Amino acid sequence: MDLALKGKTVLITGGSRGIGFGCAEVFAQEGANLHLVSVNEERLTEAKRILDMTYHVDVRITVADLSKSEAIAQVAEACPMPDILINNAGAIPAGTLDKVTEAVWREAWDLKVFGYINMTRDYYGRFRNRGYGTIVNVIGMAGENPDSSYVAGSAGNAAIMAFTKTMGGTSMNDGIRIVGVNPGAVLTDRIFTMLRTIAEEQKGDPEKWPDYLANLPMGRAATVRETADVVAFLASERAGYISGTIVTVDGGHASNNSVF
Structure with missing residues (x-):
């Protein structure tokens, strides 16, 4: 299936490793150009080297800490008008309520929850003015299957799920699609x-x-590729009438109530 992604520009946060880098590889294989964002310059430079050498598409990078509000403007200046935004940066630490301090909780949410919100706020306006754009939020299964030993992550992912559905429910009126992917264990x-x-x-x-x-x-x-393939499909024109929807990639784990 041709996803019609050739020549598109895809902005991926947290793109230097893991699911973010897996997404970068899939988009590059489809002929899309990439702009990767990460806080780690060494990993980001290595990711660019691998992608340049393997796929021969245009790959640009920006080192930025998206837990800082001012970093959003830095990224937007470097990549002002992508076709697709993949919000992926951030990993919320595990722990029960008595173990996760307020400082740790706030630091994690500043990156993943408010990072996604702030990136969406900025690029939504840009996409609306242009008349089209797609945003995919890579979230996490704990948002729909909460775990008290992962309380900050469960609550954070649930918040991003609600944000995705809220924004995606009306965004097509502005020519924008907003969707989410909930990976389980990857x-x-x-x-x-x-x-x-x-x-x-x-x-x-x-x-x-x-x-x-x-x-x-x-x-x-799940493999990284199994997750990244879903992200790429949802970001593509083949999913052109999907918005406000979150797809879970976990083999049915969230539905069977078993313990990982």
């Missing part, structure tokens, strides 16, 4: 390394890391 490099470390510490063998995924559908996590 086997990013970071998660893979973490599980190997845990397996070595607890089981004495890092190769036993798949044991920790046994309760998931098919006994595995």
Whole structure:
């Protein structure tokens, strides 16, 4: 299926690794040009090097901390009018209410929750003035399947879900689509390394890391590519009448109430 993304400009926050970089690869394979944003200059530069070498599309980068409101203007100056915005930056720490301090909670929400809101606020206005644009928010399964041991993330993801549905419910009146993707457990490099470390510490063998995924559908996590493909489809013209919708990529895990 041709997603009609060739020549489009895609702005991806948190684009230097994990799901963000996976999305960058899929869009690049479809012929889209990229603008990646991350707070980590070293990882961002390496991501650009790999994409340049592999896909031969235009790849630009901006180092910015999107937890800071002023960084939104910095990004907008560097990439004023993309066709597609992928909000992906931010990982909210796990912990119960008594373990997550107010400072940690606010810092995490400043990046993921308010970062998504502020990026959407700025680019919505730009897209509306132009007459079209698409925003995809990469959120997280805990927003629909909350977990008290991930209280800040569950609440934050639920807030972004509500924001996505609220904005996407009327945005097509301005020619804009706003959609969301809720990944469940995704086997990013970071998660893979973490599980190997845990397996070595607890089981004495890092190769036993798949044991920790046994309760998931098919006994595995989603791949980065499986998640990124959904993001790319929703961002494309093939999903042209979809807005205010959130697609969950978790193998049905959120629906069976099992414990990960």
